[in-house]
Amino acid sequence: MSGLTGTPFGALSIAILRGFVRDRSALFFAVVFPLMFLVLFGALLGNQDQPEIEMVKVGDVPLLDHLPADARSAFDATFDVEESDDLDAALELVRKGDADVAVEQRGDTLVAHYTQTEQVGAAITQVTLQAYVDGANVAVSGRPPKFGFEADRVEDDSLTTIQYYTPGLLGWAIAMSSAFGAAATLQGWRQSKLLRRLQLAPVSTPTIVGARVAVTIGIALGQTAIFLGLGWAALGLTLTGSWWMSLPLVVVGTLCFMAIGLLAGAVAKSTEGAVNMANFLVLPMAFLSGSFFPLDGAPTWLRRLSDVLPLKHLNEAMLDVLVRGEGPGSALVPLGILAAFAVVVTLLAAKLFRWDTA
Amino acid sequence: MTAISVVGLTKAYGDLTAVDAVDLTVDVGEFVGVIGPNGAGKTTLLEMIEGLRRPDAGEITVLGEPAWPRNRRLQPRIGVQLQASAFFERLTAREQIHTFAALYRVPARAADEWLERVGLGEKAASRVEDLSGGQAQRLSIACALVHDPELVFLDEPTAALDPQARRNLWDLLRAINEDGRTVVLTTHYMDEAEALCDRVAIIDHGRLLQHDTPTALVAAHAGGGNLEDVFLALTGREYRA
Known part of the structure; x- marks a missing residue:
């Protein structure tokens, strides 16, 4: 130096x-x-994935409680489930934004209560629950499904x-x-x-x-x-x-x-x-x-x-x-x-x- | 032998004539004080002599060379102390003077000797920010002298110093002059000009009012008294900038 x-x-x-x-x-x-x-x-x-959807399950919901194994894992990945016996309290949680959806089963009908504040979450909830109901309908009919579905993951370019x-x-x-x-x-x-x-x-x-x-x-x-x-x-x-x-x-x-x-x-x-x-x-x-x-x-x-x-x-x-x-x-x-x-x-x-x- | 020769020097900033037709001669080995109220034109005059500003009119010869344009041969022969703040930030006293030595391509040993000579040997490892006012002034003077210049300009070197530091600095300035160097000093302290300077140049409104020995200036002043009385009689008592 x-x-x-x-x-x-x-x-x-x-x-x-x-x-x-x-x-x-x-x-x-x-x-x-x-x-x-x-x-x-x-x-x-660090975790940029879609956050889990908060679901309040009111009373017994047999449709969701008895999902087939593959549907069960997808369900667990999508929803964070909390149990409740009080529908009014559950609706209040949804209204305040503390939960995304409240679900109950009236007889054979699955009822989902949600707000439109978070549209993507609402759409995912609606489509997913509809799919479970459709799957259950097919299962009850005793006929094998005609169409199949397969998911194939591709590595993406996003950083x-x-x-x-x-x-x-x-x-x-x-x-x-x-x-x-x-x-x-x-x-x-x-x-x-x-x-x-x-x-x-x-x-x-x-x-x-x-x-x-x-x-x-x-x-x-x-x-x-x-x-x-x-x-x-x-x-x-x-x-x-x-x-x-x-x-x-x-x-x-x-x-x-x-x-x-x-x-x-x-x-x-x-x-x-x-x-x-x-x-x-x-x-x-x-x-x-x-x-x-x-x-x-x-x-x-x-x-x-x-x-x-x-x-x-x-x-x-x-x-x-x-x-x-x-x-x-x-x-x-x-x-x-x-x-x-x-x-x-x-x-x-x-x-x-x-x-x-x- | 003439160290500085100024003839008809003029510089204006817009409407303000900062230096107005000044003639001034400084002999080799002389100790000259430049005094004047704030805004009198002292700084502009010195900056032109130092080669920092271009005159509007007039001739300046310094050590036999023209001062403008910036003269490369002249710079190593001149030492300028501007203000005690003109330092590199966060360097120690030794690093500071070593840096200035390198700018003039002077060996570090000479820098260390100057540090000792101005009494800062024990403060060599202190940062400039931690030096007292007097210590910073002495370091600033040592930095101006590190390349052993023939002509030295000192800008208010004793400003804001206590009497002890001021008198000690006087001894240093006398010694610098006795080494054979020409010294040009600006100051607001008349006792300082009287004690140190061979001749004093009094400047106001850009003009050179007097240029003589302190004794002659006091003798020529009708009221007697000291150099300060002469100064006030010449420049008036109203407040300046």
Whole structure:
């Protein structure tokens, strides 16, 4: 390290890196905070199956009590059954939403009481119970059924929770730390007059900017290693073939969000203002770019809007190469878009840049 | 030998003429104080001499070189102390001065020697945020001197210090000057200018009002008294920015 610390570039890089790793809150927001979201989302959304339907069984219901074995297992998987002798109390539970359906048997008729609040659950209840009644009718007739039914399970392409959220939350983490780091450094150095002081030293502007960029890229690659490493080791993340393409994506994404941070730092009048402005730009962008939830169900205009956000392209490309098994070529267009963003925003920030607060 | 030569220097910001046709000469080895009320134009004048701002009109020669545009040959020969806050965040005193040493490609050993010389050897492992006002000022001065410059600019180095710290810093500043360096100092303390400076430049409304030895300035002032009386007689008593 002594060879590197002797050069202006090396000394500046190490000074910036030390300032970062000694800043507990910056470390927390860059690493721990996004990881908390990852663990939280994994726990909250880990079981995405349709929840069981809560059924209150009033009195004896022989039709359901004597189901054939295969129907019984399907029934148990679909319904969570509670027994009751009081129909009025059971109806009250359904009315209040504490139960989905109350079932009683009047003679040979199965009666289901439900509300229409949860339409999918209501439809499943109705169709399933009807099927049991039909099955019982066939059984009583003594004739073998004419038509058969067989279920064949196909592995689906949809992603598990951890697979979906790791790339998007990583994209958000990188966007946040790159933008905040650039914004806070620029403003902080300007406020403390360090920027002026550096201008008086025989160091070129590219050396100063280069050191800040090198450290931010290093931090982003560190975040990536921690995210993917922890996801793989503890949360069941499986990376697909061209995951290594995420590295150039992280580098270009970092440049893009540093530029946004520089813009915030150039426009704002104080360090707090710069960080708030970076937050104002990055947080809504994270929501609109699918970092926190998929945009598949979002209205079309919202999805069109998200197409102009760089984070959306970073997230999509990271999903493609990290977990969707797309080839390395899939990242080329997003790389170009992110690079173009970085160039345009950097030029804008450079135009608005001032050395001091005056 | 002339260290700084300024002729007809002018700089305006919109309607405000911050520096108005200033002529000023500082000799090599001289200790010069620049004093003036807030907003008088001291900072703009010094920033132009340091090569940070482009003059609207006038000539500036520093150590025989033009000051503008930013002169690469000049930078290693000039040391500037701006404010005690102009540090890298969360670095220790030693890391701080080592970083500045590396910017000027000076060996770390020289940085350690300066740390000792300003009396911060025992505070080398403290972070700048944990230093007292006087310690931070001394570190800031050491960082400005780490590359052994011929010409040193000090911006209110004793602001907000207690009398003990102020007097100790005076000794340090005298020693820096006695090493043969030219020192230009801005201050609001007239006793400081009187005690340290060979000559004092009094500036107000962008103009150079007086530039002479403290003794001559006091002698020429009809009412007698001290340098502060001269200053107030020249610049008036109304509040400034």
